[in-house]
Amino acid sequence: MAGKPKLHYTKGRGKMESIRWLLAAAGVEFEEDFIETKEDLEKLRNDGSLLFQQVPMVEMDGMKMVQTRAILSYIAAKHNLYGKDLKERAWIDMYVEGTTDLMGMIMYLPFQTAEVKEKNLALIIERAKNRYFPVYEKALKDHGHDYLVGNKLSWADIHLLEAILMAEECQADILSAFPLLQAFKGRISNIPTIKKFLQPGSQRKPPMDEKSVARVRAIFNF
Amino acid sequence: MVEMDGMKLVQCRAICNYISAKHNLYGKDLKERVLIDMYVEAILDLNELIMRAPVQPADKKEKYMADTVDKATNRYFPVFEKALKDHGKDFLVGNQLSRADVQLLEIILMAEEVKADILAKFPVLQSFKARTSKIPTIKKFLQPGSPRKPPLEVKDVPKVLKIFYGDQ
Numbered sequence: 271m272a273g274k275p276k277l278h279y280t281k282g283r284g285k286m287e288s289i290r291w292l293l294a295a296a297g298v299e300f301e302e303d304f305i306e307t308k309e310d311l312e313k314l315r316n317d318g319s320l321l322f323q324q325v326p327m328v329e330m331d332g333m334k335m336v337q338t339r340a341i342l343s344y345i346a347a348k349h350n351l352y353g354k355d356l357k358e359r360a361w362i363d364m365y366v367e368g369t370t371d372l373m374g375m376i377m378y379l380p381f382q383t384a385e386v387k388e389k390n391l392a393l394i395i396e397r398a399k400n401r402y403f404p405v406y407e408k409a410l411k412d413h414g415h416d417y418l419v420g421n422k423l424s425w426a427d428i429h430l431l432e433a434i435l436m437a438e439e440c441q442a443d444i445l446s447a448f449p450l451l452q453a454f455k456g457r458i459s460n461i462p463t464i465k466k467f468l469q470p471g472s473q474r475k476p477p478m479d480e481k482s483v484a485r486v487r488a489i490f491n492f
Numbered sequence: 493m494v495e496m497d498g499m500k501l502v503q504c505r506a507i508c509n510y511i512s513a514k515h516n517l518y519g520k521d522l523k524e525r526v527l528i529d530m531y532v533e534a535i536l537d538l539n540e541l542i543m544r545a546p547v548q549p550a551d552k553k554e555k556y557m558a559d560t561v562d563k564a565t566n567r568y569f570p571v572f573e574k575a576l577k578d579h580g581k582d583f584l585v586g587n588q589l590s591r592a593d594v595q596l597l598e599i600i601l602m603a604e605e606v607k608a609d610i611l612a613k614f615p616v617l618q619s620f621k622a623r624t625s626k627i628p629t630i631k632k633f634l635q636p637g638s639p640r641k642p643p644l645e646v647k648d649v650p651k652v653l654k655i656f657y658g659d660q
Contacts, residue, residue: 321530321534321571322534322537322567322568322571323567331523333523333526335526335530336530337529337530337533337534338533339505339529339533340526340529340530340532340533341526343525343526343529344522344525344526344529347522347525348522356510356513356514357497357499359509359510359513360499360501360506360509360510363503363505363506363509363510364501364502364503364506366506367502367503367504367505367506368503
């Protein structure tokens with residue numbers, strides 16, 4: 271039953287985007303089945319394909335995996351992107367949870383009213399610059415290596431690059447006070463698999479537009 | 493934040509992942525691990541719903557609680573009931589105690605604090621609850637005087653919010 275992993279989600283970033291990044295960085299080709307209507311989602315639910323009635327769902331290695339973190343952890347471990355031991359793993363987990371928190375805040379912006387959005391955008395920028403980026407800048411500075419953990423590319427690096435690019439979409443010069451993160455961004459973007467993913471025509475998804483917001487609201491009923 | 497093994501660990505999942513792996517509560521291979529992760533993430537979603545109940549505005553609370561009970565009884569518990577029923581073993585994954593079992597017991601007890609008979613339709617989960625509660629270390633944790641914490645009462649919410657968010 272070998273075959274490419276198949277991703278089930280809407281045609282947008284949401285919670286699936288980090289999975290796309292990780293698979294792409296690992297050099298794994300994948301297919302996507304886009305949920306375009308409420309009926310598409312209902313069909314997946316009625317087929318029994320969604321363990322907890324939710325997407326993301328990734329068909330891979332004979333499983334229908336759900337829960338974003340479960341899927342990401344599996345892919346990372348399978349492709350040697352999860353450190354070499356328990357302690358490296360703990361560091362990767364800590365870093366990834368930080369970037370998850372930051373990207374989680376950004377993810378909901380398109381769905382907020384103008385007033386709430388403005389307030390949250392300011393909060394996101396403040397948190398990025400004061401809470402999150404300083405940690406990664408310091409980590410890289412302290413050990414002087416190219417990668418966050420264990421002197422080797424890991425899930426943490428891929429996730430951080432994704433977060434940096436999303437944060438720059440909020441404020442273009444958000445990395446101005448973080449020279450090491452700027453260098454990190456340049457360096458990781460040049461890794462061949464990641465470079466390919468960053469080029470037009472890849473499976474990377476663009477930020478949401480108003481039409482997509484309406485569609486997602488209709489599909490998921492909120 | 494947990495100080496452990498020379499580290500200051502932060503982020504709940506990072507901490508739980510570390511403890512689970514260190515103490516052989518994370519399955520024997522990648523496939524068991526991903527199944528445990530799927531179960532645990534769902535349990536954490538339900539945990540978050542219940543955890544946020546005390547801070548819901550009074551006029552939204554009733555609907556919020558109804559939605560929480562609905563998710564527990566229609567989305568989450570049926571999956572664990574079926575998993576245990578299908579393989580007939582005592583534990584959720586790999587026929588051995590894992591963090592998934594520990595967290596399932598925790599969420600069952602939390603859910604029962606929301607609605608005492610929430611397991612009424614889940615006989616296998618009722619047996620699971622009884623059986624898992626008797627594991628000596630867990631039994632000890634369930635006794636008065638253990639570090640287990642009681643539910644957050646609404647009257648204590650302002651104090652907690654002040655610690656994390658300051659005067660507002």
